[in-house]
Amino acid sequence: MSSMRHISSRLLPNLSIMSRYYSGQLGDLGSGAGKGGGGGGSIREAGGAFGKLEAGREEEYFYKQQKEQLKKLKDDLKDEISFHEEQVKRHQEAIQRHKQRVKDIESKTKH
Incomplete structure (x- = not known):
């Protein structure tokens, strides 16, 4: 039984080590190539102020897109509620x- 634990501990990586490894790879968005999962375009690859500005614009775009999706979902649910109430x-x-x-x-059968 102990040999099984020893083998599984060697085969399965330590999650805390993996999380530290991956978090070290990320860095700040827009800070240059290789950070945050890849280049993402020439401006972001260059890093600096333009890269950070572009990263901010992307974040804003996705925030607005998610906000629109939530509004649409809410409106659709309100329509469904109205339908079911009717x-x-x-x-x-x-x-x-x-x-x-x-x-x-x-009353007719009583007569």
């Missing part, structure tokens, strides 16, 4: 009609 209203009206028909039938 369906509930229609079903309640149908129930009342059926109940009234049952009462009418019962």
Whole structure:
């Protein structure tokens, strides 16, 4: 059993070491080539103020895109809620009609 632990500890990398390794590779966005997962274009590869500005613009773009998606999702959900509320209203009206028909039938059969 202990030999199995020894083998698995050698085969599976230590997660804390991996996280330190990967975090050291990232750096600041727009600070030059090789940081943040690759070049991303000549301006970002050059780094400096223009690279940081471009990285900021990209972040802003994705923030706005996510905000629009959330707004659309919210609007779609509001539409679905309205639809289902209307369906509930229609079903309640149908129930009342059926109940009234049952009462009418019962009153006719008593005579």
